[in-house]
Amino acid sequence: MAAGKAYFGSATDNPELADTVYVNGLSNTADFGQITPGNAMKWDTIEPSRGTFSYTNGDAIVSLAQKNGQKLRCHTLVWYSQLPNWVKSGGFDNATLISIMKNHITNEVTHYKGKCLHWDVANEALNEDGTYRSNVFYDTIGPAYLPIAFATAAAADPEARLYYNDYNIESAGSKSTGAQNIVKLIKQYGAKIDGVGFQSHFIVGSTPSESAQTSNMNAFVSLGVEVAITELDIRTTTPSTASAIAQQAKDYAATIGACKAVSKCVGVTIWDYTDKYSWIPSVFSGQGAALPWDENIQKKLDIYNAILNAWGSAPSGATTTANVATSAAATTSAKPTTTSTSGTVAKWGQCGGIGWLGGTVCESGSTCTKSNDYYSQCI
Numbered sequence: 001m002a003a004g005k006a007y008f009g010s011a012t013d014n015p016e017l018a019d020t021v022y023v024n025g026l027s028n029t030a031d032f033g034q035i036t037p038g039n040a041m042k043w044d045t046i047e048p049s050r051g052t053f054s055y056t057n058g059d060a061i062v063s064l065a066q067k068n069g070q071k072l073r074c075h076t077l078v079w080y081s082q083l084p085n086w087v088k089s090g091g092f093d094n095a096t097l098i099s100i101m102k103n104h105i106t107n108e109v110t111h112y113k114g115k116c117l118h119w120d121v122a123n124e125a126l127n128e129d130g131t132y133r134s135n136v137f138y139d140t141i142g143p144a145y146l147p148i149a150f151a152t153a154a155a156a157d158p159e160a161r162l163y164y165n166d167y168n169i170e171s172a173g174s175k176s177t178g179a180q181n182i183v184k185l186i187k188q189y190g191a192k193i194d195g196v197g198f199q200s201h202f203i204v205g206s207t208p209s210e211s212a213q214t215s216n217m218n219a220f221v222s223l224g225v226e227v228a229i230t231e232l233d234i235r236t237t238t239p240s241t242a243s244a245i246a247q248q249a250k251d252y253a254a255t256i257g258a259c260k261a262v263s264k265c266v267g268v269t270i271w272d273y274t275d276k277y278s279w280i281p282s283v284f285s286g287q288g289a290a291l292p293w294d295e296n297i298q299k300k301l302d303i304y305n306a307i308l309n310a311w312g313s314a315p316s317g318a319t320t321t322a323n324v325a326t327s328a329a330a331t332t333s334a335k336p337t338t339t340s341t342s343g344t345v346a347k348w349g350q351c352g353g354i355g356w357l358g359g360t361v362c363e364s365g366s367t368c369t370k371s372n373d374y375y376s377q378c379i
């Protein structure tokens, strides 16, 4: 799977796949060129007991992405949370836990070999002050668990882009510095790390500015890795207000604008696309309304249009009030009127001067062709 192609995508989860309106919206590649499984590839789902691997949920999401022609970010291999008790409280010695971790990674990455554009190899290894978080891997193995995990994933699927993923690393500070140190550590060990994911679970009005996010991304890029926004949502106190929505639109624009401004920022993923299935209300009491589509799977136009404008790719008809999840007309109106166009990609995310929120977009400097079927081809 080629690296360096930008995308805009959404997380999803298996229970939602029974909702036809929802699936139609998720499958609209004019909006979403990429999917991340929200839970289906986590350790407690994949290997709930030692040596027993269950890929049913993950496979369902892979199949959907393949059917739709969407890229996959695979999430996540080594995380202290949603980790089954047999690992968390197993009392294993160093060598045994290394072997368990390597076996888990090898089995899962091999199962999905060739299907994952990215793997979030390690998730949330840091405390807020940038020191290592105490978890069973760190406490038993030490910081070397990180390079070991990355090297193991690289051996199982050499083509997948390997990511460290965390929250509160989206602007400069101790935790961002800690994440930069993880990149250096993994490289010092001679293991492969390709990218850093900024989860970007933001709060309306407290979202870091575009320039703060841009300069922070560039600090990572200068270490020789790409970056991605991997779990974007911007929560507010519910019920939301008009002023909160106006600020939220600016916050989304700042975040997407930052990724757009950094050539090595390869894509943006929102953490599901509709408030109907957002994880926020269940975790942050009294908070929600964090996503660009509402609980009825209707676009919030202020936010949707702010995203399109920040992405620099508002296709004709994109400001329609129709709901893309239910309206074929909205999908049709989003198609370009020209039959085809080609040229050099002037800037990341733009093909022949017409960019798209979803679908394929090309790297700066490459050549592309685009036709009426939505998809550009990067040459």
Ligand SMILES: O[C@@H]1[C@@H](O)[C@H](O[C@@H]2CO[C@@H](O[C@@H]3CO[C@@H](O)[C@H](O)[C@H]3O)[C@H](O)[C@H]2O)OC[C@H]1O
Residues within 6 Å of the ligand: 013, 038, 039, 123, 167, 199, 231, 279
């Ligand atoms: O009961 C559980 C339920 O709690 C669980 O919720 C998921 C928790 O993880 C969420 O994703 C994480 C959000 O932020 C970052 O910290 C992580 O990188 C993400 O993985 C996910 O959206 C929730 O659905 O789901 C399974 C239920 O059995």
